[in-house]
Amino acid sequence: MSLLEIRNLTLHYKTTKGMVQAVDKVSFSLNRGESMGLVGESGCGKTSVAMGIMKILPTNAVIIGGEILFKGEDILLKDDEEIRRIRWKGISMVFQAAMNALNPVISVGDQIVEAIQAHGRVSEADAWEQVRELYSLVGLDPGRRKSYPHEYSGGMKQRAIIAMSLACSPDLIIADEPTTALDVIMQDQIIQEIVALQDRLDMAMVYISHDISVIAETCSKIGVMYAGKIVEYADADSLFYDTLHPYTKALLSSYPSIKGEIKRLNPIPGEPPNLLDPPVGCRFDPRCPEREEICNSHEPEYLEVKEGHFVACHFVKPA
Amino acid sequence: MHLGKFILIRATQIVVSFFIILTLLFVLFRVAPGDPASMVIDPQMTPEDVEVTRALFGLDKPLYQQYLICLKNFVKGEFGSSFYYGKPVIEIIGEKLPNTILLFTTSIILSALAGISWGKVIAWRRGSLLDSSVTVIGLVSHTLFLPWIALLMVWVFAYWMNLFPLSGMITPELWLNPETGITMKVLDVLHHMVLPLSVLFTIHFGGFMLIMRSSMMETLKEDYIVTARAKGLTERQIRERHAAKNAALPVVTTLGLSLAFSINGGAITETIFSWPGIGRELVFAVSNNDYPLAQIAFLLIAALVLVANLVVDVLYAYLDPRIKY
Amino acid sequence: MGIGKMCRRFYRLCFIFILVPLFLWVAITPSHGAGIKIGMKDEPKTLNPFRASDTWSRKVVTRFFEPLYTREPKTHKIIPWLAEGYPEYDEATNTAIVRLKRTKWEDGSPLTAHDVVFTGSVIREFKVPRYYARWRFIKEIEALDDYRVKFVLERPMAIFLPRTLMTFIVQKKKWEPVVTAARKAEKPLRCLLAHEVKQPMSCGAFTFVKWARGAYIRIERNENFFATGMEIGGKKVGPYVDGVLFKFYGSMDSAILALKKGDIDYYWASIQAGYLKDLEGDRRFKVFKNDKNGVYYLAFNVRKSPFSDKAFRQAVAYLIDKDFIVIRVLQNEGQRMDNIIPPGNGYWHNPDTPKFGQGMKRKERIKKAYEILKAAGYTWGKPPINAKGKVVRAEGLKMPDGREVPPLDILTPPADYDPHRAMAGMLVQQWLRGVGIPASSKPSSFGSITQQVKVKRKFDAFILGWGRLGIDPDYLRTFFHSREDRLYGRNPMGYHNGWYDNIADESAATMDETKRRELIFKMQKFIVEEAPYIPLYVPYVVEACRVDRFTGWNEDLDGVGNRWSLFFIKPAQ
Numbered sequence A: 001m002s003l004l005e006i007r008n009l010t011l012h013y014k015t016t017k018g019m020v021q022a023v024d025k026v027s028f029s030l031n032r033g034e035s036m037g038l039v040g041e042s043g044c045g046k047t048s049v050a051m052g053i054m055k056i057l058p059t060n061a062v063i064i065g066g067e068i069l070f071k072g073e074d075i076l077l078k079d080d081e082e083i084r085r086i087r088w089k090g091i092s093m094v095f096q097a098a099m100n101a102l103n104p105v106i107s108v109g110d111q112i113v114e115a116i117q118a119h120g121r122v123s124e125a126d127a128w129e130q131v132r133e134l135y136s137l138v139g140l141d142p143g144r145r146k147s148y149p150h151e152y153s154g155g156m157k158q159r160a161i162i163a164m165s166l167a168c169s170p171d172l173i174i175a176d177e178p179t180t181a182l183d184v185i186m187q188d189q190i191i192q193e194i195v196a197l198q199d200r201l202d203m204a205m206v207y208i209s210h211d212i213s214v215i216a217e218t219c220s221k222i223g224v225m226y227a228g229k230i231v232e233y234a235d236a237d238s239l240f241y242d243t244l245h246p247y248t249k250a251l252l253s254s255y256p257s258i259k260g261e262i263k264r265l266n267p268i269p270g271e272p273p274n275l276l277d278p279p280v281g282c283r284f285d286p287r288c289p290e291r292e293e294i295c296n297s298h299e300p301e302y303l304e305v306k307e308g309h310f311v312a313c314h315f316v317k318p319a
Numbered sequence B: 001m002h003l004g005k006f007i008l009i010r011a012t013q014i015v016v017s018f019f020i021i022l023t024l025l026f027v028l029f030r031v032a033p034g035d036p037a038s039m040v041i042d043p044q045m046t047p048e049d050v051e052v053t054r055a056l057f058g059l060d061k062p063l064y065q066q067y068l069i070c071l072k073n074f075v076k077g078e079f080g081s082s083f084y085y086g087k088p089v090i091e092i093i094g095e096k097l098p099n100t101i102l103l104f105t106t107s108i109i110l111s112a113l114a115g116i117s118w119g120k121v122i123a124w125r126r127g128s129l130l131d132s133s134v135t136v137i138g139l140v141s142h143t144l145f146l147p148w149i150a151l152l153m154v155w156v157f158a159y160w161m162n163l164f165p166l167s168g169m170i171t172p173e174l175w176l177n178p179e180t181g182i183t184m185k186v187l188d189v190l191h192h193m194v195l196p197l198s199v200l201f202t203i204h205f206g207g208f209m210l211i212m213r214s215s216m217m218e219t220l221k222e223d224y225i226v227t228a229r230a231k232g233l234t235e236r237q238i239r240e241r242h243a244a245k246n247a248a249l250p251v252v253t254t255l256g257l258s259l260a261f262s263i264n265g266g267a268i269t270e271t272i273f274s275w276p277g278i279g280r281e282l283v284f285a286v287s288n289n290d291y292p293l294a295q296i297a298f299l300l301i302a303a304l305v306l307v308a309n310l311v312v313d314v315l316y317a318y319l320d321p322r323i324k325y
Numbered sequence C: 001m002g003i004g005k006m007c008r009r010f011y012r013l014c015f016i017f018i019l020v021p022l023f024l025w026v027a028i029t030p031s032h033g034a035g036i037k038i039g040m041k042d043e044p045k046t047l048n049p050f051r052a053s054d055t056w057s058r059k060v061v062t063r064f065f066e067p068l069y070t071r072e073p074k075t076h077k078i079i080p081w082l083a084e085g086y087p088e089y090d091e092a093t094n095t096a097i098v099r100l101k102r103t104k105w106e107d108g109s110p111l112t113a114h115d116v117v118f119t120g121s122v123i124r125e126f127k128v129p130r131y132y133a134r135w136r137f138i139k140e141i142e143a144l145d146d147y148r149v150k151f152v153l154e155r156p157m158a159i160f161l162p163r164t165l166m167t168f169i170v171q172k173k174k175w176e177p178v179v180t181a182a183r184k185a186e187k188p189l190r191c192l193l194a195h196e197v198k199q200p201m202s203c204g205a206f207t208f209v210k211w212a213r214g215a216y217i218r219i220e221r222n223e224n225f226f227a228t229g230m231e232i233g234g235k236k237v238g239p240y241v242d243g244v245l246f247k248f249y250g251s252m253d254s255a256i257l258a259l260k261k262g263d264i265d266y267y268w269a270s271i272q273a274g275y276l277k278d279l280e281g282d283r284r285f286k287v288f289k290n291d292k293n294g295v296y297y298l299a300f301n302v303r304k305s306p307f308s309d310k311a312f313r314q315a316v317a318y319l320i321d322k323d324f325i326v327i328r329v330l331q332n333e334g335q336r337m338d339n340i341i342p343p344g345n346g347y348w349h350n351p352d353t354p355k356f357g358q359g360m361k362r363k364e365r366i367k368k369a370y371e372i373l374k375a376a377g378y379t380w381g382k383p384p385i386n387a388k389g390k391v392v393r394a395e396g397l398k399m400p401d402g403r404e405v406p407p408l409d410i411l412t413p414p415a416d417y418d419p420h421r422a423m424a425g426m427l428v429q430q431w432l433r434g435v436g437i438p439a440s441s442k443p444s445s446f447g448s449i450t451q452q453v454k455v456k457r458k459f460d461a462f463i464l465g466w467g468r469l470g471i472d473p474d475y476l477r478t479f480f481h482s483r484e485d486r487l488y489g490r491n492p493m494g495y496h497n498g499w500y501d502n503i504a505d506e507s508a509a510t511m512d513e514t515k516r517r518e519l520i521f522k523m524q525k526f527i528v529e530e531a532p533y534i535p536l537y538v539p540y541v542v543e544a545c546r547v548d549r550f551t552g553w554n555e556d557l558d559g560v561g562n563r564w565s566l567f568f569i570k571p572a573q
Ligand SMILES: Nc1ncnc2c1ncn2[C@@H]1O[C@H](COP(=O)(O)OP(=O)(O)OP(=O)(O)O)[C@@H](O)[C@H]1O
Pocket: A013, A014, A015, A020, A022, A040, A041, A042, A043, A044, A045, A046, A047, A048, A049, A058, A060, A096, A210, A275
């Protein structure tokens, strides 16, 4: 049984202008200890999927359909208290906006302690001891654990958040662009650390990024999202060496290769569609270099074309 | 801790503001037409009597001399005597101020606490029936005409239902009785306090609640609220620990200001309830051109507001670790 | 810090706040203690009789300090009070001998001639405002023995008996140290007036018990009161109540509620018309309406034209419809005034004074004013009466000297201070404009009016009133005497008339009451005719008393709130 299995998750946001179709029939699964990358342009719905998994969506979000099975049980069917127990203990998250993810008026240590105490009878002293360990683990000075967020640098905050996400030894950790706010050197350090920790603590991880080169370094499986849908899903190797979807191809050519080959960077022409009113057929159709008649009227099916390699494109069919 | 230094600087500011206010008050009162002696319309007052009375008050001297005397006395800590009562103003203030503080601070604290706790709850349940109904109540309370609500409450609760005394601070019959114990006396004062307190509460509660509500709504959009929820904290923990504490900050700031603005309502309430406080005395002093008393009362209010703001600042620093002095 | 904890504490507090009073409500049922409960609008400012000039202080202080002579209820006839018999006056030497009754202070010590001499000397030495004027003409004052006082006057003075000898008397023993200390002070008078009387030494009907600041004053019956048992005006003097509890109500609303709830038996102030309906229907109360001893008037600055012209003033008098003001503005809670001395002061009031325009219709008033002005040489661009005899809009009023009548301001107190006067001002403005007088009513703060009228004496006209006129008519002299046309004087109109000055001075020096009355009558007739003041109206004093609790209220000029009521009322059975 997979640790996490998402089937046909569809999620919309209610706005004054209409429904934003942010996530559309997204499916993937993840085993224990596995790491998966979720990649796509800004606004394609990565965070929405992550939030959906933890059921911490904003109030205007509506889950239209699908299942989120965590350890075989559907999170969407659980009541508040059951979900509360799964949060952080089962699934924790490193947030995209680390700067604002910490409460400015509570000391960082306290914020970690409260997470620990929310999931088990742990004495204050023991909890603080755990914080000390977590700090060492992520390379923070344990002496700073009683400081307030504004007294930390950006990198320290990010590490603190990582420490916090590890506090309850979760089965699954979702890292939502954990490094966007940092400079390149710091980004690299943190990514290395995350990978190392995930490996060492034997957790499953969903790593979200718009940078496919980062994903390549960290994950064994990769899902490529475009405009609320997963367009291609495979293990890292097949995705890089047997790229099937035109969007993935475009994405790969727009980033410097991780293998060090010098490539010309080709930004993808055009803009992602407006999710208030997405294209009828294939959502990538307006920007696709390989588009044909069928693309703007029929939605391509999401099919397993090779073993473990899923694609949604009219021109890629199972062998 | 630099708090000491901060307080010192602020205290100096307060002293300086004090002198500016004193000067302003002096000018304002003397510029206003009519002096307390000539305003008396009494067939028995001969012109000589008026002159004598003016000399008594020191009003026969040129203005700049009056000002210098006023300043000199102020520095010496002599605030003069009330023209009207003939007593040192300090004595009058000493008599009346505690009553005002009792009523006023209690009402402000109670309404702030209630405003915060209700604002918090309705923002949490925004859009619900509770939210809309309580918000309407808050808006009504915020815009109520004070004398009207005061009289209505007196009429309903004191007269019609006979639950509370009509006015005043004590029941003379009870206090005159030598057998009355101290507990009874304290209870009697509390009993008298209920209505004026409720009026002030009603007037202030709405404002605090609405500020808290909107502040809380803003806070709930913050990322750290999502974090808190993701951590699996209970709703109560999120609301109280993460949201309310941040949201209460702007309310604390308005507390100091609202104190200044609520003086007016305090005077009206004191008048309607015959509450022997400083607000009523102030209104009386101003209409009587009793400069020394009016001056000291205004100064006191100014001091109250300045000190309240200082306290608010210190409190803010305590609540918000980002602020350091 | 837990906001939550604070809130829980808060709810607990609320709980206490609701519970305690409910418990109290059961526990305290204000017992109708012995005595009468009287509500007042404000707290007295002092118990020092030399300083007590405000209404509220006087209401309390006059319970303790009595004069040598006083006035009988209703007739206002002067009767011996602390004194025995009337003063023996020797015209040749201007000397008066006053004998005293054997009376006692509350401490049991006798009230003697020395106390009288002391009181008079203090007033004279310190020039105590309000009292000095009635003592300054006393050349000598001497105690012949313990019960006889000799007064030597500089000249015959009419106010000697009704004013000088009606001054309160204080105890020498109690005040001597205060006075000695005051003499040494930098400002002796200030020191004397600032003296705080904590426990007044009473010779009156009541003795002081307690003053809880901001809450109440309690006084009790003086068992040694000299007048108890005396028969005055056909009634036996008490007091029959054990005591009085004075309570203070900042607003009329709460005072009326207190009356209805039974917290007080009487509210010592005139009740506004709006509150009456409620009380009139209640059988526990009786509503008393009495004349007020005062006058509300329109006064002119007669130093400048056109007000210097008597014809102009009389024309204005014709234009003013006093009955309309009484009916519409006072809602009939008052009466028109055609005199300075109110009709309630029966002995001194001259009913035979000119009643300009009484009963006239508007058109007749305009015609009359038009005729007067025309005869006096005034001209119009467009007169108020056209060729066909119709009333039209007048324009371009010019004075006899050919200059235009300048815009004239009528100062009135603002509507929130006194709606009656402010409204009367508006009406007068309209009426004057009817003949083309460019008048405008200017509601101004009280301070600003007194500044313009009494200090700068630069104004056109104003509407003010006199209250507490007293029974003695000496004020008639001071209001219009040219000597009072000075800074802070009582004749700010600048009215000068030699004949009036003479007759006024004569009245002040006439000690024979009948003769003086003749002079005062002449003065009234003359001054109303001259019209430097146009008397407008005097409101009633409207009061409500619990007649089911106390009977025997003494209705009088200025209402039932007088010493006689407190002497006569008896608890109802
Ligand atoms: N609360 C919301 N209400 C309405 N629309 C929303 C809301 N949150 C997100 N969206 C919209 O849903 C879409 C998906 O947003 P989401 O944040 O999941 O994208 P993302 O892939 O995480 O983007 P980024 O890389 O910028 O973080 C976007 O078009 C966004 O504008």
